[in-house]
Amino acid sequence: MIYLDNHATTRCDPRVVEAMVPWLSEDFGNPSSGSHEMGRTAAAAIQQSVAKIAAALNVPADSVIFTSGATESNNLAIRGVCLHPRQKKRHFVTVTSEHHAVLDVSDELRREGFRVTEVPVIAQAEGATGVVDLNRLADAIDDDTALVSVMWANNEIGSIAPMRDVADLCHARSVLLHSDATQAVGRIPVDVLAADVDLLSAAAHKFYGPKGTGLLVVGNGNRRVRLRPQIVGGGQQQGLRSGTLNTAGIIAMATALELAVDEMESHHDRIGQMRNQLFQLLSSGIDGIKLNGISLDSNQRLSGNLNLQLEAIEGEAWMAATPSVAFSSGSACSSVDAKPSHVLTAIGLNESEARRSVRFGIGRFNTDQEIQQAAEWLIESHRKLCRLS
Numbered sequence: 001m002i003y004l005d006n007h008a009t010t011r012c013d014p015r016v017v018e019a020m021v022p023w024l025s026e027d028f029g030n031p032s033s034g035s036h037e038m039g040r041t042a043a044a045a046i047q048q049s050v051a052k053i054a055a056a057l058n059v060p061a062d063s064v065i066f067t068s069g070a071t072e073s074n075n076l077a078i079r080g081v082c083l084h085p086r087q088k089k090r091h092f093v094t095v096t097s098e099h100h101a102v103l104d105v106s107d108e109l110r111r112e113g114f115r116v117t118e119v120p121v122i123a124q125a126e127g128a129t130g131v132v133d134l135n136r137l138a139d140a141i142d143d144d145t146a147l148v149s150v151m152w153a154n155n156e157i158g159s160i161a162p163m164r165d166v167a168d169l170c171h172a173r174s175v176l177l178h179s180d181a182t183q184a185v186g187r188i189p190v191d192v193l194a195a196d197v198d199l200l201s202a203a204a205h206k207f208y209g210p211k212g213t214g215l216l217v218v219g220n221g222n223r224r225v226r227l228r229p230q231i232v233g234g235g236q237q238q239g240l241r242s243g244t245l246n247t248a249g250i251i252a253m254a255t256a257l258e259l260a261v262d263e264m265e266s267h268h269d270r271i272g273q274m275r276n277q278l279f280q281l282l283s284s285g286i287d288g289i290k291l292n293g294i295s296l297d298s299n300q301r302l303s304g305n306l307n308l309q310l311e312a313i314e315g316e317a318w319m320a321a322t323p324s325v326a327f328s329s330g331s332a333c334s335s336v337d338a339k340p341s342h343v344l345t346a347i348g349l350n351e352s353e354a355r356r357s358v359r360f361g362i363g364r365f366n367t368d369q370e371i372q373q374a375a376e377w378l379i380e381s382h383r384k385l386c387r388l389s
């Protein structure tokens with residue numbers, strides 16, 4: 001099996017596994033058990049991890065809140081700000097190409113009486129593909145806007161938003177900005193303070209850490225962020241997210257993030273070369289293949305992302321005919337959904353074009369040989385499908 005689905009999840013790096021295991025089997029004390037040494041050891045290790053994460057993202061240490069993943073972080077950020085008891089404003093702004101972990105929260109807010117505006121992205125034919133339309137975003141913000149949420153990098157087409165411009169636009173109107181940075185953290189530099197983002201979501205399993213471990217940055221030091229907790233109980237984490245801290249997961253996430261930041265430059269370029277190689281091989285072996293999203297040489301696209309449109313074959317059929325290559329027809333999290341990708345339709349593709357599209361995500365553990373082999377299998381299975389149809 002050749003794994004080319006690194007936007008869905010990544011393999012946990014063996015160095016991360018090594019760092020986390022002792023915290024499951026030997027040093028398993030509850031970090032809230034301040035009354036004994038084992039608890040205090042776990043608490044100290046978590047503090048070290050917080051310091052690493054805060055340094056990697058350039059945020060104050062007390063702004064890092066641990067969650068079960070990016071879905072929970074997005075829920076906590078958006079519902080937390082919008083539904084805070086002292087929140088007077090009743091309007092939420094986001095973007096049409098967001099992940100369902102943001103869009104479905106918007107739907108909930110609508111049901112709870114909020115006004116929600118989904119701002120379009122710049123479409124396929126218009127150049128800066130898949131990036132939020134800043135003029136439309138500026139128009140959408142009004143005096144009643146409580147929060148804006150714009151993803152840092154898109155999980156299907158890899159487009160990277162100009163976060164600092166988005167932040168300036170929000171702050172000029174005294175509105176807080178949340179960013180779902182799940183696909184950006186660990187892949188591209190994410191300096192939360194420099195971008196002046198107020199709340200930021202991430203998940204360890206997208207940067208070679210374990211699943212079920214995420215974080216929310218609450219405030220970058222520039223302005224106050226009031227959050228209503230969504231999970232209450234033991235009062236851990238300043239009461240913002242109760243529940244026993246996942247010591248092993250947190251240590252793993254900090255280790256994974258430190259490695260990702262240290263090795264970012266070399267992985268970024270190597271991954272980009274493999275992605276371009278895959279595109280060249282597939283384009284020369286399959287007629288009429290088209291790239292979805294912004295051009296591959298743009299620095300507004302994640303280096304491992306490749307989203308392609310076939311001329312005649314549906315993505316689902318191609319995946320089924322190529323069982324030895326793991327790739328996808330959209331977001332893994334919504335692949336139970338039979339509808340074509342809302343991200344592709346947001347950039348202007350029609351339903352049929354969206355159904356004929358697939359996503360590859362190249363990652364740290366891929367090799368040139370795998371790219372070569374995967375391309376051969378993909379071209380071969382495509383040929384077979386064309387013969388059959």
Ligand SMILES: Cc1ncc(COP(=O)(O)O)c(C=O)c1O
Nearest residue numbers: 069070071099101155182183203
């Ligand atoms: C952009 C984005 N946001 C949120 C999520 C949800 O992350 P998790 O499943 O870790 O909660 C994903 C996962 O694919 C994602 O890509």
